[in-house]
Amino acid sequence: MESPASRIWPIGGGKGGTGKSFFTGNLGYLLAKQGYRTLLIDVDLGAANLHTIVGIPHPPKSLSDYVNKRVASLEEIIVNTPLANLDLISGAMNNLDMANLAHEQKMRLLRGVGRLSYDYILLDLGAGTSFNTIDFFMISNTGIFITTPEPTSIENIYRLIRSVYFRKIHQVLKTYDFKHLAEEAEKRNPRAIVSNPDLLLQVMQELDPEKGAKLQESLGSFHFRLALNQLRKQDSHQTGTLICKIIEKHLALRMQHIGNVYFDDRVHNAICKRMPFLELYPYTQTALDLRECCRVLLAREATAPLRRVES
Ligand SMILES: Nc1ncnc2c1ncn2[C@@H]1O[C@H](COP(=O)(O)OP(=O)(O)OP(=O)(O)O)[C@@H](O)[C@H]1O
Numbered sequence: 001m002e003s004p005a006s007r008i009w010p011i012g013g014g015k016g017g018t019g020k021s022f023f024t025g026n027l028g029y030l031l032a033k034q035g036y037r038t039l040l041i042d043v044d045l046g047a048a049n050l051h052t053i054v055g056i057p058h059p060p061k062s063l064s065d066y067v068n069k070r071v072a073s074l075e076e077i078i079v080n081t082p083l084a085n086l087d088l089i090s091g092a093m094n095n096l097d098m099a100n101l102a103h104e105q106k107m108r109l110l111r112g113v114g115r116l117s118y119d120y121i122l123l124d125l126g127a128g129t130s131f132n133t134i135d136f137f138m139i140s141n142t143g144i145f146i147t148t149p150e151p152t153s154i155e156n157i158y159r160l161i162r163s164v165y166f167r168k169i170h171q172v173l174k175t176y177d178f179k180h181l182a183e184e185a186e187k188r189n190p191r192a193i194v195s196n197p198d199l200l201l202q203v204m205q206e207l208d209p210e211k212g213a214k215l216q217e218s219l220g221s222f223h224f225r226l227a228l229n230q231l232r233k234q235d236s237h238q239t240g241t242l243i244c245k246i247i248e249k250h251l252a253l254r255m256q257h258i259g260n261v262y263f264d265d266r267v268h269n270a271i272c273k274r275m276p277f278l279e280l281y282p283y284t285q286t287a288l289d290l291r292e293c294c295r296v297l298l299a300r301e302a303t304a305p306l307r308r309v310e311s
């Protein structure tokens with residue numbers, strides 16, 4: 001029997017340092033602990049350091065070897081971590097290898113990831129809205145966005161979500177040969193395509209109800225999730241919900257706030273000790289917050305549960 005496709009969760013943030021790698025590493029830890037076969041891929045274009053967060057030295061082989069065709073398959077650069085069920089593909093050692101990925105290299109990488117067989121594959125993406133980063137969101141209907149409560153970080157996450165969503169819309173339009181309809185829709189209302197997916201949908205439904213329904217179905221299948229990281233006591237707990245509401249209002253995109261993760265100075269200690277935070281400090285508020293995010297993420301999967309590895 002063919003193995004079921006892996007669930008791929010790209011994880012990104014609008015700016016550097018919001019905690020993407022910290023979140024990815026610890027989410028992977030939690031999934032693996034629950035028996036899910038999990039692979040972390042460090043796709044950070046230029047700041048690959050996920051290996052340290054999961055507590056291993058930089059592996060001898062990395063994505064550099066794959067993109068430069070020194071190895072034929074991604075399987076050859078997968079390494080085990082000390083935790084059962086948790087594997088890692090380490091990020092490129094040379095920034096130029098990834099930051100300047102040619103289209104063909106990128107497509108080969110995306111196809112390679114799509115062929116791997118895990119329960120969950122988490123992609124730790126680089127910061128911002130670069131073309132490369134957004135491409136990696138196209139591999140999945142899910143996207144997890146990490147922001148801190150600082151306005152600068154929130155502004156950037158909004159921009160990133162908007163860019164990813166618009167690229168997805170264009171992808172759907174292209175896939176279903178909506179080009180002609182999209183052009184017609186744009187003629188009727190130039191704002192429709194460039195700035196308002198809701199309006200685009202409306203016009204498309206008027207022009208061709210069947211295709212309009214298809215577009216609605218595709219757009220409705222996106223699961224965008226938001227986590228607020230590095231929350232401090234003085235920060236509002238409502239910020240995440242508020243951001244989701246603003247996104248829904250302006251982009252007509254349903255966004256799920258999966259939780260707030262508290263700031264804890266001991267995250268620094270864990271990274272300095274090269275140990276997963278959850279292993280060193282499992283009973284802290286931040287650890288509870290990470291568990292809650294994982295629970296919320298998995299709750300969505302409840303309708304199609306995955307087989308777990310018996311431990
Ligand atoms: N919840 C938290 N509490 C305290 N410190 C945190 C928390 N999350 C992340 N940090 C700290 O913030 C810094 C950035 O974290 P991390 O490297 O995970 O961010 P990133 O978004 O992956 O950054 P980059 O864009 O550089 O890849 C690290 O020094 C980490 O220790």
Ligand SMILES: [Mg+2]
Nearest residue numbers: 020021044047
């Ligand atoms: Mg990082």
